[in-house]
Amino acid sequence: MSIHIHWFRRDLRLEDHRALHEAAKLNTPIVGLFIFDTDILDKLEDKHDLRVQFIHEQLQLMKNKLEEHGSSLVVKYGKPLDIWKNLTESYPVVSVSAVRDYEPYAKKRDKEVYDFLSSKNVKFTGYKDQVIFEKSEVVKKDGGTYTVFTPYRKAWESLLTEDHYREFKVDFSSFAKLEKMQIPSLTEMGFRQSEHANFPDNKLKSQILNNYHETRDTPSINGTSRLSVHLRFGTISIRSLVRAAIHKNQVYLSELIWRDFYQMTLYHFPECVNRAIKPKYDRIQWDNNENHFKAWCEGKTGYPLVDAGMRELNTTGYMHNRVRMVVASFLTKHLLIDWRWGERYFAEKLLDFDLSANVGGWQWAAGCGNDAAPYFRVFNPTTQAEKFDPNNTYIKKHIREWGTSAYPKPIVDHKFARERALERYKKALTE
Ligand SMILES: Cc1cc2nc3c(=O)[nH]c(=O)nc-3n(C[C@H](O)[C@H](O)[C@H](O)COP(=O)(O)OP(=O)(O)OC[C@H]3O[C@@H](n4cnc5c(N)ncnc54)[C@H](O)[C@@H]3O)c2cc1C
Structure with a gap:
């Protein structure tokens, strides 16, 4: 018997799945595989x-579903290339599929596996599934890459056809019959289960979608979809969200386009992980005061909206988008701390951490990324709080001691910090 292996990575679902849909046409029994990659986990x-817990839970659900259909899921723990060497020695693998991933590490890993599989005459096919448009599908008329969002969005919308967001059904009869298998436990992999995990649903509620344009900027209410973790791990299909949003809410659709935009940017400018997209911004002299950074991480800057956001992040692994913009602007402009420090802190803490959106969001906030706005836009954290949390509901929820003497005094004066930032940026850009 020959088998086809589908390698799950950021596509942890069994519905509306392009690669599984295409693999079924091969008429070779499909085996699903997931690798807990030690190169990632060890870091x-x-x-x-x-x-890790989120992935583990999702794999268990997928495995249960596949077992209902007489198949199972193979879950391995180790280095991907070693696992592939073992698998091709132990099983009659004739072809492999995966969903394309545009992060630098993933591209390198996939190239190594591709080269190895090719040497064994095993065909490895990648599919576009986690974005609507990838690579150079949305480019300027002269073939150049868009670096500003609005013209990209317009081009994206003009190219979109129903085919881009059609559903790809999964045929369960195409999976191989397999014995039930064990998923390595979290403990076996050196991780521990958290009792307090509270993952959001992977459903887009119609009430959220209908009112999104009015509710999305209020951090104290459930006014956004909370689907970022599901988009991160592919536990929901991006096409299903475009189908839902397309004639209902353009503002929501636009947020999904931002996601494509940042993935495209990372694909074309992989160096943006460490370098400013606008090179002159790498000349900024950051202060990088470690005490200030610590106060920011702990939510003790004395600016309530900033502190509430950081405490929300530290306790839940999530932060509202409006507040992400405010805390990122505060770190880079008020405290003059390198955006890369903030990006790395978010990367450790965010449940929805996605390299492209995180680097994109941080470079946007620091003014050095794909943004048409000038650097001298400095968010005022106090007026942002008055506008978006007028009754202090969000602030009170996350800062127990707010309004008491236990709450810290501002670590920096707003007016002073704003002027200092403008001066420092100006110096770097005009030198
Ligand atoms: C400094 C900074 C860092 C960020 N880091 C991340 C990150 O690591 N991972 C991440 O998924 N998002 C990141 N974002 C974008 C955004 O804050 C989150 O996607 C959003 O808050 C998630 O909540 P939601 O699912 O309710 O979003 P909704 O408002 O319901 O939006 C729907 C979906 O659209 C996408 N989206 C929305 N806004 C953006 C955006 N600005 N850029 C890219 N995609 C977007 C997300 O996939 C989101 O789930 C960051 C933003 C900033 C300013």
Whole structure:
């Protein structure tokens, strides 16, 4: 018997799945595989990492579903190339599929596996599934890459056809019959289960979608979809969200386009992970005061909206988008701390951490990324709080001691910090 292996990575679902849909046409029994990659896991310092738990829970659900259909899921723990060497020695693998991933590490890993499989005459096919448009599908008329969002969005919308967001059904009869298998436990992999994990649903509620344009900027209410973790791990299909949003809410659709935009940017400018997209911004002299950074991380800057956001992040692994913009602007402009420090802190803490959106969001906030706005836009954290949390509901929820003498005084004066930032940026850009 020959088998086809589908390698799950950021596509942890069994519905509306392009690669599984296409693989069924091969008429070769499909075996699903997931690898807990030690190259990634070994770098995670927090052994309660909720993302690992999220993946683990999702794999269990997928495995149960496949077992209902007489198949199962193969889950391995180790280095991907070693696992592939073992698998091709042990099983009659004739072809492999995966969903394309545009992060630098993933591209390198996939190239190595591709080269190895080719040497064994095993065909490895990648599919576009986690974005609507990838690579150079949305480019300027002269073939150049868009670096500003609005013209990209317009081009994206003009190219969109129903085919881009059609559903790809999964045929369960195409999976191989397999014995039930064990998924390595979190403990076996050196991680621990958190009792307090509270993952959001992977459903887009119609009430959220209908009112999104009015509710999305209020951090105290459930006014956004909370689907970022599901988009991160592919536990919901991006096409299903475009189908839902397309004639209902353009503002929501636009947020999904931002996601494509940042993935495209990372694909074309992989160096943006460490370098400013606008090179002159790498000349900024950051202060990088470690005490200020610590106060920011702990939510003790004395600016309530900033502190509430950081405490929300530290306790839940999530932060509202409006507040992400405010805390990122505060770190880079008020405290003059390098955006890369903030990006790395978010990367450790966010359940929805996605390299492209995180680097994109941080470079946007620091003014050095794909943004048409000038650097001298400096968010005022106090007026942002008055506008978006007028009754202090969000602030009170996350800062117990707010309004008491236990709450810290501002670590920096707003007016002074704003002027200092403008001066420092100006110096770097005009030198
Ligand atoms: C400094 C900073 C860092 C960020 N880091 C991340 C990150 O690591 N991972 C991440 O998924 N998002 C990141 N974002 C974008 C955004 O804050 C989150 O996607 C959003 O808050 C998630 O909540 P939601 O699912 O309720 O979003 P909704 O408002 O319901 O939006 C729907 C979906 O659209 C996408 N989206 C929305 N806004 C953006 C955006 N600005 N850029 C890219 N995609 C977007 C997300 O996939 C989101 O789930 C960051 C933003 C900033 C300013």
